[in-house]
Amino acid sequence: MIDSQTAAFIQTGVSISVAACGADRLPSMSRGMGCRASDNGNEVRVFVKRSQAAELIENIRYSARVASVFSLPSTNRTIQLKGSDARMEAFDAADLAVIEEHIVLFLEQVVPLGIPEGVVRVILAYTVDDLVTVVYTPSAAFSQTPGPKAGKPLD
Amino acid sequence: MSIRIETIRECLEGVIPGHIATCDSDGMPNLAYLSQVQFIDNEHVALSYQFFNCTRQNVLAGSLVRLLLTDHRTGAQYRLRLEYLRTETAGPLFEQMKAKLAGIASHTGMSDVFRLLGSDVYRIRDIEHVPGAALPPPLPPVNYLTALRRATQRLSSCSNLESLLEAAMNSLAEEFGIDHVMLLMHDQAYGRLYTLASRGYPESGIGSEIPIGAGVIGICAREISPIRIGFMTSEYSYGRSVRDSIEAEGRVDGLESAIPLPGLPEARSQLAVPVAAFGHLLGVLYVESVDDLHFGYDDEDALVAFAAQLALSIYHHQHVAEQTEDVSSSSAEAPAAAGPALSVRHFAANDSIFIDDDYLIKGVAGAILWALLTDFVERRRTEFTNKGLRVDSRIRLPGVSDNLEARLVLLQRRLDERAAGIRLTRTGRGRFSLTVDHPLQLVSG
Incomplete structure (x- = not known):
């Protein structure tokens, strides 16, 4: 599980990515569209686009092992979570508000860094029927903020 | 390979960080952000190695590598499949990446953190365009x-x-x-x-x-x-x-x-x-x-x-x-100039030249000017050749590899900028003339 501070962090304007490996140990990854931490930090739900994540979804179904990183552009603070019980779930329309809020928060992060809003909106553009949810229990958490402590488990 | 890396190099500039995925021996994936990808050629890229982390452990243990790159101008995304080959810790590739990383580090507030330890060279196995919308790329500033x-x-x-x-x-x-x-x-x-x-x-x-x-x-x-x-x-x-x-x-x-x-x-x-x-x-x-x-x-x-x-x-x-040396068109001696004298001082230690106490130049170009002006004052000589300078013992050119012609252009330009009334003019291949508008007073030391 993750603590409330980590849970709050991954639901801010972070950049999100999810990866899983296939039978040949070849990893694949896809951008996350937002995430939701629930069950007191025992469950993380990351939303991805099926059209962009075919290989990732196949890999999760094969191995159930996932890694996801959450990085806040303005500070470079980065956290990686891993899980071994990942599964795919249909997207719950109730989570649309989470995605919309994530886009707003992410824009607030990257537009001041010089990335045009139009580019960000294209990257995070979606149709509801293309969305799918990766669900897992975070079993390990690491700090990946660049620096000497990068890669160390979160305290 | 369907997409050539040379056509998507904008993604490598590090404006939107790339993502790198690896896999450990137990099949557990690892994800990290990448500050830099360097284009080498159509089959190779290099990634910056800055910290010994899980990504590097996995790579050295033989993990295949996946990158996700994003074009900061269009939002287009690409996934690359890579195979690690070697790490370079010196030489052109390393220096190119080190310099570029210094810029990226400074831009992202990571100047004290980012240090390039090596350039990891990878073979590109495949590039896949990630489905999704993209903006049209901006027009290039020039063709x-x-x-x-x-x-x-x-x-x-x-x-x-x-x-x-x-x-x-x-x-x-x-x-x-x-x-x-x-x-x-x-x-x-x-x-x-x-x-x-x-x-x-x-x-x-x-x-x-x-x-x-x-x-x-x-x-x-x-x-x-x-x-x-x-x-x-x-x-x-x-x-x-x-x-x-x-x-x-x-x-x-x-x-x-x-x-x-x-x-x-x-x-x-x-x-x-x-x-x-x-x-x-x-x-x-x-x-x-x-x-x-x-x-x-x-x-x-x-x-x-x-x-x-x-x-x-x-x-x-x-x-x-x-x-080559064109035949001289004139060998006329310089007419005597009138007016106040121009003082030209030469310091032999470093061949520096001062005109009316203002610094002009030193080194080889200084030695050349001093020789020309000495010949001018002593023999009213105005016509000179590159070949003559090459064998002139007063000038001590470092060797034939030295670009004498460039030294002469340097000298000519410094004189023109000073507008002190001393000019060099090219009069043919390997040949030039000296013009002096004022009487000269040459001072050694």
Whole structure:
């Protein structure tokens, strides 16, 4: 599980990515569209686009092992979570508000860094029927903020 | 391979960080952010190795690698499948990445954190376009091929080094739209570069010097490799670079310090490309801009090709001036000049020359001027040849590899800038004349 501070962090304007490996140990990854931490930090739900994540979804179904990183552009603070019980779930329309809020928060992060809003909106553009949810229990958490402590488990 | 990496190089600039995924021996994935991917060729890229982390552990244990790259202009995403080959910790690739990383680090507030430990070279196995919408890419500022074609045409029509330099500076401004340019020549004997031409600065800086290995220009010279930085970084600014090399190596022997280097005080984008021919470094072409990411891979390619053509042309004109000599059209002695005398002082220790107590130049160019003026005063001589200078024991040219023709252009330009009434004029191949408007008073020491 993750603590409330980590849970709050991954639901801010972070950049999100999810990866899983296939039978040949070849990893694949896809951008996350937002995430939701629930069950007191025992469950993380990351939303991805099926059209962009075919290989990732196949890999999760094969191995159930996932890694996801959450990085806040303005500070470079980065956290990686891993899980071994990942599964795919249909997207719950109730989570649309989470995605919309994530886009707003992410824009607030990257537009001041010089990335045009139009580019960000294209990257995070979606149709509801293309969305799918990766669900897992975070079993390990690491700090990946660049620096000497990068890669160390979160305290 | 369906997509060639050369067509998506904008994704490699590090504006939107790439994601790297690896896998450990138990099948557990690992994800990390990447500050930099460096294009090598269509089958290879290099990734920056900065920390020994899980990604690196997995890679060294044989994990295949997946990258997710995003074009910061269009939002298009690409997934690359890579296979690790080797790590380089010195040399051109390492220095290119180290310089670029310094810019990225500075831009992202990571100057004290990012340090390049190595350049990990990977073979590209596959590039996949991630489905999704993308914006149309912005129009390029120029058509690089047209600019290159026209610029090299202009170089090829020049008849001597002087007009070649003029054509090179004009072409960069007019064909490529580059506003701030310097051409520095390599002084092999003393391990430094001297500015021979510039465009776009309040002061030309002709005659200013920078040690080999200092800053973007000096590293480009040392590695004979283009060096490009897209964001401002004090680590590679000239002032600091020159200062650091002087501190590191003791006083750089006789380095020109009286003439300041031209250069933008707040350059955000810097690109230096080697001017080299037949395995010899002749100089460095340097361009800069106050904008972030002003020069991309296409600018680098175009300028490298342009600099190669420029190098061949410089080599040719140098060779012609050394080997051939037009017949003198006149051998008339100089008429005696009237008016107040011009005092020219020469210090033999470093061949520095002062005109009416104002510093002009030193080193080889200073020795040449002193010899010319001595002959002028003693024998009223005004006609000189490159061949004559080459064998003149007073000048002590470092060797045939020295670009004598470039020294003469340097001297000619310094004299013209001073407008002191002493001029050198090219009168034919390998031949020039000296004009002096005032009576001269030569003072030694």
